[in-house]
Amino acid sequence: MPRRRREHEQIRDFLRTIGPLVFAAGLIMTAIGFISFFSSFGSFQPPRYFWCAFVGLPLMGVGGSLSKFGFLGSVTRYMANEVTPVGTDVLNTVVRDTKGSFRDLAAAVGSGLRDGTDLPGAATAIACPACSAENEPDARFCKACGASLAPRSCSHCGDQAAADARFCDSCGKALT
Ligand SMILES: [Zn+2]
Numbered sequence: 001m002p003r004r005r006r007e008h009e010q011i012r013d014f015l016r017t018i019g020p021l022v023f024a025a026g027l028i029m030t031a032i033g034f035i036s037f038f039s040s041f042g043s044f045q046p047p048r049y050f051w052c053a054f055v056g057l058p059l060m061g062v063g064g065s066l067s068k069f070g071f072l073g074s075v076t077r078y079m080a081n082e083v084t085p086v087g088t089d090v091l092n093t094v095v096r097d098t099k100g101s102f103r104d105l106a107a108a109v110g111s112g113l114r115d116g117t118d119l120p121g122a123a124t125a126i127a128c129p130a131c132s133a134e135n136e137p138d139a140r141f142c143k144a145c146g147a148s149l150a151p152r153s154c155s156h157c158g159d160q161a162a163a164d165a166r167f168c169d170s171c172g173k174a175l176t
C-alpha cells in the first residue's frame with residue numbers, strides 16, 4: 001500500500017508540475033498566434049504565427065486538465081477530511097438538539113398529564129399491600145389476591161392510613 005501511495009503521489013506531483021507548464025506554454029503560443037493575427041492587419045502579410053493559436057488553445061485545455069487532476073486529489077482529500085466531519089458535527093448537533101427538544105417536550109407533556117391526574121381530588125390507583133397489584137382507588141378488595149384495601153387506622157395514633165401505606169403519615173410508625 002505505501003508503495004502504491006508513493007506512485008500516486010509521484011503522478012500527482014508530475015501532473016502538478018507539468019500541468020501548469022503545459023498550460024503556460026499553450027497560453028504563450030495562443031498569445032503569439034493572436035498577436036501575429038492582429039499585427040498582420042496592419043501589413044498585408046498573412047499571419048505567419050497564427051497556427052500557434054490552434055496549438056496553444058488545446059495545450060491550454062490539456063494543461064488545465066492536467067493541473068486539475070494533479071490538484072484534484074488534495075481537493076477531494078480536503079473535502080473528505082475537513083468538510084465532511086464539520087458537516088457531520090453540524091448534523092449531529094442539530095439532531096442532538098432536536099432530540100433533546102423533543103425529549104424535553106415529551107417530558108413536559110408527560111409531567112403535565114401526570115400533574116392532571118395528581119390534581120387534588122383526582123383519584124389515583126392504590127397498590128395492594130399484599131401483592132402490589134394496582135387497584136381502582138375506590139376498590140375495597142384487591143382484584144388480584146382479594147386482600148382488603150379498606151383504609152386502616154394507625155394503631156398508635158388512630159389516624160386513617162391508605163391500604164397500601166407502610167408507615168403512618170401522621171406519626172411515622174410502621175403500619176401492621
Ligand atoms: Zn393483592
Ligand SMILES: [Zn+2]
Nearest residue numbers: 154157168171
Ligand atoms: Zn399514626
